[in-house]
Amino acid sequence: MKKIIALAAAALLCIGAAEAQNTFKGVVKYKVESTGQVAMNIPEEAAKAEIKVSGNDMYTQSPIFCGGLTECVLIQNLTQTACMNYGPYLSYFRSQDFEFTYQGDGKLLMKQEYKASDFDSVDIVDTEAGHFYYEYVSGETKTIAGMTAKKLIRHAYDDDGVDHPMEMWYSDEIGPQINVLFGGIKGMPLECTMDAGEGKAITYTAIDIVKGKVKEADFLLPDGYQVLSEEELDTLGEELKEAIELMQE
Numbered sequence: 001m002k003k004i005i006a007l008a009a010a011a012l013l014c015i016g017a018a019e020a021q022n023t024f025k026g027v028v029k030y031k032v033e034s035t036g037q038v039a040m041n042i043p044e045e046a047a048k049a050e051i052k053v054s055g056n057d058m059y060t061q062s063p064i065f066c067g068g069l070t071e072c073v074l075i076q077n078l079t080q081t082a083c084m085n086y087g088p089y090l091s092y093f094r095s096q097d098f099e100f101t102y103q104g105d106g107k108l109l110m111k112q113e114y115k116a117s118d119f120d121s122v123d124i125v126d127t128e129a130g131h132f133y134y135e136y137v138s139g140e141t142k143t144i145a146g147m148t149a150k151k152l153i154r155h156a157y158d159d160d161g162v163d164h165p166m167e168m169w170y171s172d173e174i175g176p177q178i179n180v181l182f183g184g185i186k187g188m189p190l191e192c193t194m195d196a197g198e199g200k201a202i203t204y205t206a207i208d209i210v211k212g213k214v215k216e217a218d219f220l221l222p223d224g225y226q227v228l229s230e231e232e233l234d235t236l237g238e239e240l241k242e243a244i245e246l247m248q249e
Helices: 089-094 231-246
Strands: 025-034 048-054 057-060 070-076 077-084 107-113 134-142 149-156 166-171 188-199 200-211
Touching: 089 231, 134 166, 149 188
Parallel strands: none
Antiparallel strands: 025 048, 025 200, 048 057, 057 070, 070 077, 077 107, 134 149, 149 166, 166 188, 188 200
């Protein structure tokens, strides 16, 4: 599965069965900074981030890990559930006299279920244009927020076959052993720098790891989100695409 689309920040592997898990419970807190040659404005609400962790389960509302229309994400082993809000888009297009088959407010629950085999190839070297792979760097570690972090490089090749490597430091003692929120890496990222283009870059770094401070209620999705059938989602997607194309003409 070489073209997995990950939610993290525009961004980015269990060993054996999905039942295997780390036992860590707590909250990983991050700072988010502009680290490129060209400065970026990081809004105050986005400058801090956190992920709640309980074994193989994770929950986050932080923009750096959700982004776009996603308001929160729940990970349960290999199942990812996202709360999406298409409301602003729908309201705008409806004000421009576009009509949609879907009549709701745009708050939708999106669930994606993966299999462990979907990630079998992500750490196999693959330099084909449009593909990527993970290189786990043996022997390189550093301490981040009191944890030993290991080095990982995500090699991603554009349509011209040019590699755009991204360095990440992660802990395999925290989180799912296949972390689908971060493209299937083997644990929890503690530091990562993402190229935003034109000399801009964003780095998120764990600054505090608080053990034990989670409860079941921390992993409940908010109310008010609707589940659509696959057919209804396809129809909505096509109608939104058509509306965008018409507005661009």
